[in-house]
Amino acid sequence: MFNTIGVIGLGVMGSNIALNMASKGEQVAVYNYTRDLTDQLIAKLDRQSLNPYYEIQEFVQSLETPRKIFLMVTAGKPIDSVIHSLLPHLEAGDIIMDGGNSHYEDTERRYDELKAKGIQYLGIGISGGEVGALKGPSIMPGGDKEAYEKVAPILTKIAAQVEGVPCCIYIGPKGAGHFVKMVHNGIEYADMQLIAEAYTFLREKLLLEVHEIADIFETWNKGELKSYLIEITAEILRKKDEVTGLPLIDLILDKAGQKGTGKWTSMQAIDNGIPASIITESLFARYISALKEERVNAEKILTGPKNVEQNLDKNEWIDYIRQALYMGKVCAYSQGFTQYKMTSELFSWDLPLENIALIFRGGCIIRAEFLNVISESYQAQPNLANLLISPYFAEKLIDYQIGLRKVVCEGINSGISFPCLSSSLTYYDSYRTGNSNANLLQAQRDYFGAHTYQRRDLAGVYHTNWK
Template identity: 80%
Template sequence: MLNTIGVIGLGVMGSNIALNMASKGEYVAVYNYTRDLTDKLVEKMDALTINPYYEIQDFVQSLEKPRKIFLMVTAGKPIDSIIASLLPFLESGDIIMDGGNSHYQDTERRYDELRPKGIGYLGIGISGGEVGALLGPSIMPGGDRDVYDKVAPILTKIAAQVNGDPCCVYIGPRGAGHFVKMVHNGIEYADMQLIAEAYAFLRERLGLSVSEVADIFETWNQGELKSYLIEITAEILRKQDALTGLPLIDVILDKAGQKGTGKWTSIQAIDNGIPTSIITESLYARYISSLKEERVIAESILASPNMDQMHLDKTLWINYVKQALYMGKVCAYAQGFTQYKMTSELYGWDLPLKDIALIFRGGCIIRAEFLNVISEAYEAQTDLANLLISPYFAEKVTAYQEALREIVCEGMRSGVALPCLSASLTYFDSYRTGMSNANLLQAQRDYFGAHTYERNDQPGVYHTDWQ
């Protein structure tokens, strides 16, 4: 019997995707550039329908037509190399799916290169990490709709399921799937940083123990803040270090890494004039964390605020932190979905925003309780400019803004850095301001560069001889 689908790239994610497919009844051919990972997967197979191949030609010829090949390979040149090695053995109508974290513009280039050869190409965002890959991730496929339809029965079957619905939906043409995954990761960066800042305030300003903060996050995960990231934060804070007996969090070096997708999100937004300040601040927070040695030296030179810290009522301020975190998360998601909307309009993609929110509910890293509300907001108003002005969230942020102001001001007063919470408040205040200070910027630009300006009382373009 021929295999129904093939998987190339058998690292943790690729192996788990293959196991997921096999567990759902697919006959899966697998191939890896090096034999060791193939052999390692074979040991896990048991009775699953996974068939290993050690030559790429044998792998391709084992697949039923039209051939469906799923790549789980490191983004960049390795993808191009694998495609080049496949092409001599493929035929018109065959399909290649890239399930890695490729840049959406690379996906569009590959799509353009393969289409004249009759090879279907899908850029597929996958979120959920290794557990999601095995048990059901959130899947974001982009490319030609008719090509997607041929693989949809497999993709929807291996995706996470929420209330019987698969967390997989056709996103849009060309590189749309990988674009949606890229911005998903930008939202993830912001969400993680906001949680880290809430944790820092609770510990540094309120003086709570790790165990007390774990209790707080566990409680928050029972209400409107319920999400995967809040859940795992509570679990992280419960973990003890086997070597020292200390909370493990206290022995983890405070230098954050990143793999590029958050940076790509900010660059794309900057290139196209899309305000994603919270996402970008979360990226900068990771960058400054990497300056560990410099920060340790600076701590001995640069003094903290020279003032007595007033006593804070813990119950009141824990609630402030909760509301500030919720509002910060709403603002971050608002920026991410604005980036989806504005880019969709720029490229003519017609991204299904209400469906994107729904497929984020299961499997993926940013799954959260309020994604249902986000989906409902876009279903009620398909042309919604910004989540902040949807009725539900407008009421929430209006009610919670005072808490966010209190936390940001107290953080500044006491020297606790809160870059993303501060950026959230600035974004909110900037967005709700009908008359901004940009008129002065335009006057300055016209003064030194004759860049002209518009008037708010009559149409036209103007220039003033300021001197």
């Protein structure tokens, strides 16, 4: 019997994807460049349909045609290397799927190169971490729709299911799937930073204990802030260190890492004139966190505002921070979905925004209660320019802006850094400003560079001799 699909790359994610496929009835061939990971995976098995191979040719020959090969390999050159090793053994019509965090432009290059050889290529964004990979992730496939339809029966089975609907849809051509995953990660960066800033306010301004903050996040997770990241934050804050008995959060070094997708999101937005300020600030927050030694030294030299101690009504301010966090999250998702919309128009991808919101409801890291509302907003207005002006969110933000303004101002007055909360407020205020100060910027550009300008009252393009 031939295997129905093959998985190459048996790290944590690859192993779990393979186990997921096997648990759904697929006959799965597995291969890893080094033998040890293959042996470790097979040692775990309990009557599951995984078949190990230690030579790439045997692995390929074990697959039914057209062959379906799923790569879970480190992004970059390793993927090119694996593809190069596969090509001598493949035939026209075979399908390679890249399930890693590849840059969408690399996916487009590989798509073109393989199409010329008759090989079909899908770039597949996957979100959900190791648990999602095993139990059901959110899956974002891009490439030729014909190729997707051949693998859809497998992908939709292994995806997370919400109300009986798989969190997997065809995203669009070429690199669209990996692009959607990239921006998903950018939203994730912003969402995480916003939550961290809310935690900081509760801890440093309201002087709450860690267990009290855990209770607050647990309560928030029962309402409109319900989301995976809010849920795990409550669990993180409850975790005690086994050695000291202290909250583990207090023993974790404040240096945050990043693997590139947030940076790629910001760079793509900058390159194409798309406002993604909250996402970018969350990236910069990670960069400055890495300067731990410098920050410790600067704390001895630089001071913040004096005499900021005051008694704040805890219940009142807990609700303000709830409003601020909700508004910040909506602004961050709005920037991400605006990036989808503007890039879709730029590349003629026709991204299905209402369905992208739906597949984010299960399995993935940014799953949240209000994704249903986001989907409904795009269903009601397919050409919606920005989520901020959809009726549901507009009403919420008008109401909740008071909380965000109070929290940001209190943070500024207290010397607390709120890069994403303050950026969210700036984004909201900038977007709702019909007449901005950009007229002065354009006048300055014309003064020193003769860059010209347009007038409010007359058609055409103008230049002034300002002297």
